Amino acid sequence: MAEARGYRVLWHRGGVKAAWQPHRGAITLRLGMTDTATVCSLAHELGHAHHGDPPGHYGPMELRADRFAARLLVSPVEYALAETQYGPHPARLAAELGVTVKVLKTWQTLHQKELAS
Structure with a gap:
């Protein structure tokens, strides 16, 4: 996806x-x-x-990037299936979906807001 959008993916050692x-x-x-x-x-x-976003991101930009990642990586259908199989345990669900717990929790928050709308 990165390359399809014209971005290069490079690798570095140490640091962020x-x-x-x-x-x-x-x-x-x-x-x-x-x-x-x-x-x-x-x-x-x-x-x-x-x-x-420019370099040196701050709070709102970080949250927006977190939400982008969650939407990109977590499928509502796959989430529902995993939750049915494994229950509401974030670490287990994240492992099953191949994402970090942070991405999973971000997706859950977005999904709850969508349901409330």
Whole structure:
């Protein structure tokens, strides 16, 4: 998806998990993370790229990128199936869906707001 949108994906050692570098049109990811952490970090940074965020993000931009990642990575159908099978346990659901607990909880919050609307 990143490359389809014209962004380069680069790798770095040490430091932050991931970063959107608009001046390079690139997202960098730290080597050595788990697959789940890598995918979730990439999705989060895609959120920054999608919204044209500058470097040095702050609160509202971070929340918006978290929401973008949650929408991108969690399918309502797959979530419902996992919850039916495993119950409401966030860590188990996140593992089953291949996302971090943070992404899962962000998705749950978004979904609850949509249901309330």
